[in-house]
Amino acid sequence: MPHLHIEEFKQIDFPKVYDEVSFNFIASNAMHEDEKLISTTVEDEDFFLLVKEEENKSLLKTDKLTRPASIHNVHRALLAYAKAAGLHVINSNVPQTQKNIHLQEVTALKKIEYFANKFPLDKEVRIEVGFGSGRHLLHQAATHPDVLFIGIEIHRPSIEQVLKQSVIQKLNNLLVLDYDARLFMELVPSNIVGAIYVHFPVPWDKKPHRRVISTSFIEEARRVLKVGGTLELRTDSENYYAYSYETFIAFNKTTLQINKNKDIAISSKYEDRWKKMEKNIYDVTMINDELSEPLTIEGDFTFSKPGLSFDEITGLHNKTFRFEDGFMHFERVYKTKNGVMLRLSMGSFDRPEHLYIIIDEKGISYYPDLPLKSRSNLKAHKELGKILHG
Template sequence: MPHFHTAQPQDFPMPFSSGGYEFVARFTNAHNPTQRLILVRQGKQEFFIRESVREGSTLYKCEKSTRLKPIGIIKDVLGILCARSSGVIGHNLSQNTPRQRTQSPFLLSKMQAYEFVLHHQKPLSIEVGFGSGRHLLNLARQNPSELFLGLEIHTPSIEQVLRQVELLGLNNLYVSHIDARILLQLIPNASLKNLYVHFPVPWHKKPHRRVISPMSLHHAMRALTPRDDESHASLGQSGFLHLRTDDREYFDYALSLALSLPKAQILIEKNATLPITSKYEARWRKQQKEIFDSKIFAPPCAQNAQKSLQNGDFVFRGACGDMASEVVRQIENLIASPALPKIVEKEYFLHIDAIYKHDSEYVIALCLGDFDEPQSAFVLLQNGAMRYLNAPPLPTQAALAAHRLLIHILESKDTP
């Protein structure tokens, strides 16, 4: 992560503009003044640089949950601040390479990935955790009339696949770092051809982090294209979830979930050979480990009729929409309270992690949504209006419920 250290906090007079960036304001944590956020804009894009005052030094780096691509943007902004700083004691701000300045059109942000699965016009398949990308790249090359979306959280893997997309001249393969468990909740019914989960992390000590779960399997079966009837012969026309793993415990767990479905047709293979071998599979085979496959086919149309969980939006209406004085008063009440609200309901939660202030403007740092797939967000209260920074959370049922609770808190006359 690009960063620089100074011997003491810096006084950057704001607002100012430099290098095509607007440095808007510095917001200070109302409960911890050693933590501050510098709001930066480039066109319609916004992000924060975090200033952390430590004993003997101050660290400047991008706030992780607002980080933009390419990384050259962050390095440019930090370089501007570093050049205006005194007492710099260290940095890793090397000159940007051409690749660090170039935004690949095939790299999708979380919101772009959401829009992509809503509006694609060709058959779409998704691979979760594509790693080296061999399997995903081969699918895209062999099926040029179809679309493919790879989901991965490992940045070097994303960059490696994007380079291959460029070298191979592919125009039907996109990648994103969005959480697959969240995206599955948002895919429209019967709109996904296939879903591939090859060699996922088994998470034996933290099973709630597994890609395959009761909730994700439910949404996969809903999102996959169903067959027209219940005949076994039509399986080849049905969408499927393909799990491939070397971990027998994980395989048995996923199989038990599939067998708990009201209706299930499952193809199981052991030590099957695919046209493309990933580097992980090559490693396991060299160690003579066994490989387990299961293809869980989408149920017939009648079984696939559940709706996706989308109902509402993230607009601030009412008093919050008008930034009435009562809302500002309530925010000040929250700041004055001993602890910020951390509310856990049966199906969702809302944590107000911090409130930052600059004059009469505020930033509210949130963690919200589903317990196993939480989302981070910032609400900006500026120029008499409230909005989420850059883009709202992804519209899962849990996130929407948490948003409504936030509005209730901000409009309440009593501090929760």
């Protein structure tokens, strides 16, 4: 994560434009004054910089929830703020001269809105969830130039490594997305995907709700797969295998294939490690046998005026509300110049979304982006409206 360690945080006058970076406003955590968020715009990307103040050394870095697709833009914002505020930088991992990775980021790395606005449909699509080192994804893209591969990963260094490789190998049939694959699946059109690969997912033995494979993930996978399309799970964890088998077998109109220690064309870093340790490797392949209904998502993310006062909204801090199939948790409350900002997680239990909303005299709005237009988010949005209207 790009960051600057600074001697002392200094505030500029907001709004301000410096080195073509706009600093729009600042929000302070209502419970921990030492944490602040700076709303920043670079080119057309809006995101927060996060400030953590400590006695002798403070930190300025990118906020995980809103980080933009382009790491280059984060670097620009950090450096511009440091200059604009005259910060004394003790150390940093931000390069002063930017590498050429930016070029490829513009083409292969996509934001979730790219898929939400107009899903690419001109080629067969195959998806890899959690591609890690990317060996399998890159091999597949290189050997099937007529197929569009979408690689989804939440680990930034892995993403950058794969982007670099895709430039070196001149792959033009590979798109990369930094997003939770479980949410992504909800906006993929029905019956268009040839294969979904989930290779060596984190087993999350102690936090099963974080697993990629779940009933709702399989439901969405089945919907997006063509007839004959496959969802391919490969795991070294006996527990995960047993759990997944139970979850898959509950589905009708699918064919399941189980393989043990099957060799595939390319072995990932993880696989090499497990093979050396002589662990068993399990494959569960689900073949979709049925055409699905087209995807329909109705509703929007507008709010009417809040009924609660700013104090009542601040009082929502740490509160959780449950509703049918989902929940809402108010994680943090921030004070802005003219109102409050909330950070919350909401949606279904196994696919929650984390986001910010701003409440001021103009009303309530999501910031910087609307939630992903999925059924579970629209449902959660309705519940959020009810809570804020009192």
